[in-house]
Amino acid sequence: MTARTVGARGGILRRVKRRLSLLVTALAMMAGPVPEAVRAATEKPQERVALYTTTAVLDGNGRQTPISVAMMARGPLFSIRTAVEQLGGTLRVGPLGQSHAVELDGTEFLFGPGSSAITVGQEILELPQEPVGGPLGLHVPLELLEAIYSEVGGLRFIWSPGERRLVVTRAGAESLPVTVDVVHLKGVSTLVLQFPRRPRHRVDSTFPGRAIVHILGDRITPPPTLPRLDEGYLRDIRFGAQEITLALASGAAAESYELTDPYRLVFDIFPGAAPKAAAPGLPPPPRRARIPTIVIDPGHGGSDLGAQSADGLLEKEIALRLARILRTKLQARLPMRVVLTRDEDADLPLETRAAIANQLKAELFISLHLNASFGSSAHGAETYFLSLEASDERAQLAADAANIGSNPRANPLSDLELILWDMAQSQHLARSQHLATLIQEELNEALDLHDRGVKQAPFVVLNGAAMPAVLVEFGFLSNPEEVRLLRDPAYQNELADAIARAFVRYRPAGNRPELEGGEVPE
Amino acid sequence: MTRHHGIFFVAVFVLIGMLATVAWLYRTGRFSAPRPESIGEPKEPVDGAVRLYFPGADGRLHEELRALDASGGSVELTERLVASLIAGPDTEGLFAPLPASTTVGSVFLASDGTLYLDLMSTEHPVPPVSGSQREILAAYSVINSVCGNVPGVRGVALLWNGEQRTTFAGNLDTTRPLGPNRRLVSSG
Structure with missing residues (x-):
């Protein structure tokens, strides 16, 4: 996995740390004259603090809904809670209010205040500015909404600051040609689906004997011919308008991964262990692999x-x-x-x-x-x-908070919480x-x-x-x-x-x- | 007045005189309690000398005694200390911690014991990036020397060309004041 940049990057932790140190400086300055350099350091713009907050209109899905907007020096931030309520998906917030996860069509996006990184599956994206918390919950840059809803939901966003309106439209479906290749080597059948670009998609392997690629937004153009499937563990490939279904040999299992330049979605299909029988009357508990x-x-x-x-x-x-x-x-x-x-x-x-x-x-x-x-x-x-050694007071602050059973979520963006995370x-x-x-x-x-x-x-x-x-x-x-x-x-x-x-x-x-x-x- | 009253008044007078003498000795600095030998606690000058800490090739800081004008306040003393570090050590095999082009921009001692030290260099817009050992020795050469000689300093916040930076030279956290580090000082 590599880190990919969505836009210019920043570092809120760095600024918060600087702000804390400068707060100490500012308090100390009350005691006497201030040297020029220290004054200059304290007079930097506080980019983490909203210039002002306002309410805009989220115009999408045929509905117009108010959405909280925090206007920052580096651009607007939008309430993720309102966006998810209106545009779909599930929002989960971690116990400290730091970890936020939006799940949409099987894809999970992890992010949080103070970090410009988003994790999407195995990919790290970089935002031009960090999400910021507050009394109205986490506010995120437009690029994060685009990463979630353009990538998976096929939506487009247009922000009109003058009208204070965030217009959401559905992108038109495009034709998506696909080519198919299959090789069978050393007891593994490998299927390669090649696309002209990375399609919005998800892979569904929940049904035994099948793997389904759901294409989100675009329409598949199947290849004119298919390779022969006489041997190996792949029995059939079927193309729908927005899905590709792989029929596997009895007992076979498939694992998928992606390759780039050009973009390919690859399935390794191999003979797998027979599924264990579930207890009578009870469905098997859903389990997911935890990969250290x-x-x-x-x-x-x-x-x-x-x-x-x-x-x-x-x-x-x-x-x-x-x-x-x-x-x-x-x-x-x-x-x-x-x-x-x-x-x-x-x-x-x-x-x-x-x-x-x-x-x-x-x-x-x-x-x-x-x-x-x-x-x-x-x-x-x-x-x-x-x-x-350099942070005894901060460590003490963290310990104090733990001892008094403080609830950082009472103020999700308190300096204390950021310190604890830091x-x-x-x-x-x-x-x-x-x-x-x-x-x-x-x-x-x-x-x-x-x-x-x-x-x-x-x-x-x-x-x-x-x-x-x-x-x-x-x-x-x-x-x-x-x-x-x-x-x-x-x-x-x-x-x-x-x-x-x-x-x-x-x-x-x-x-x-x-x-x-x-x-x-x- | 009885004879006993006379002895009592003389004893009180002597006691008051002794207390006044002790108070005067404290106030004028002629008498003080012994201090523990540690960096971070201001040390008594040794015949007007200060203790400077210079990096060595062995990854340690080495103490050098220097005669330095200790007059003036914390700002003037800090400026002279850092200038001496930049000028370099007298001992062969030790090194100046900062580039020769570095100067002291400004110094400010806050009431909480944090000394804000702005180092300036037109040649180096940012501190020269180096390996962590060089970075640690350079930073603590300054911090240990200032904390060990300037009364009232508990920690040093390092700035460079007026900027408070995330790291001093790529690794070391300088977003908050750093206290002195005894373990880096050579015992030899």
Whole structure:
């Protein structure tokens, strides 16, 4: 999975943090004269605060409904609750009011205040501005409504600020030609449906012996000819105006995934286990697979080069290379989903990296970096977990809130709640330290590296991770000998191997094998 | 007046005199309770010297005693301390924590003990990005030196060219004040 940008990005957490710090500054200023730089820092526009709130008209589905709008410096935000009530779908809000999920036609969109990232299935989208909470519930940018309702519901939005009217129209159905290819290799039948672009669709595999692709909005143009289906586990393909039905061989099961450039929807069909018989009179409980997730964060990226060696080796490049190798190794060893926060050379705000892991409900978060220091002699690897030294007052605030049983939902956008979210990592420090220790042990043992030990620091990228989270510095780009090693693919392979072994050894509290796949009732 | 009354008045007079003397010693700084040896607590100058903390190649901060004019208030002292750090160490093998082009823009000590320190550099619009060790040593070189020498400073909020930044140089959280870090200081 990669992070995709919908528009210009921002970082509300960064601004909230700045606002809190500047609030302290402002209070302190009452005591005496103020230097110019401090005054300038405090006079920045408060982008998180609405310029004003108003009521507009949501004009869609043949009805006109009032909708709350928060006018921000960077554009309007609309009430997600009203939008879902009028346009369809189900809105679920997490216990702290942070996690919001809209489910529409089987597709789930995860988002929340203070994060410009949306998770859609396995894809991360980036909004031009973050949703903001308030007494009237979460307000979201138009791009989020478009992501939900254009992608799945086939709706288009036109915002007229002068008239304060949000017009919703249904996009016309377009012809969608599809080509079909089938191969049967090594006991697996693979069906490839190729489209000129990614169609709005969902895959329904709830009926035994069948898999159905529902096309949303557009109309299918079937291929003139179909491949022969004499062998393998695919018995038939049928095309409707808006659905493609695959008939599977008896006992076979299908798994689907997507490929891009060109867009293809692929089904792997293989002989599956016979379904267990349900108890008489009772329908089998619906279950969904819970796939454990590790998020790997290659440090820096895009315009942020990170450290660099004297001869030009860049931290952002080696971090990405190591992340890709580690992903391959983890996927080979553990039954889990491994997600990179960035799979290309792209800018990605620090807060977004942890937000991606949070939205995927990842079990573990690891940020990969290369070090640099003064002089050229420093060498070796070190592993960090978060230090709360810099934020004792904030940690105390969180503890106080927990002790008095405060209900952050009473004011969904209170600074307190944002602080609690921002300090999510404080709940996982013991497990983070455990993971950091395992990683450091493996790096030391495998590579006979100089043991720089497990350390703590107030690193931004670890702050908001709501799961055990560590940051690994693999070596020093300021040391020519380590630069030579870090360039070597074999050495990179050994580094990734060491990390993978640490993940295999890792067990959460209570010795429950956290990283093993399982199923949980819905 | 009886003889007992006379002794009583003399004793009271002596006691008042002793209390006044102690109060004067405290007020003039000639007498103070012993302080624990830790960064973060202002230390008594050693013959007018201040303690500066410079990064070493070993990933530690190393203490250097310097004779520095300690007159003036917290602003003037901070400016002189940071200027000395930028000028670099006397000890071979240690490093200046900040680029030579850095200057102190402005300093403000808030009543909660947070010192706002605005570092300026026309050569570097943003702090030069580096590895985390270099970043940590650079930041805490300044923070430890200021907290350890300027009375009343509990933490330092670092600004760069007038901006309060998310990180100092790519990793370290500078959205809030940072207190001194003893563990980085070399014991050797």
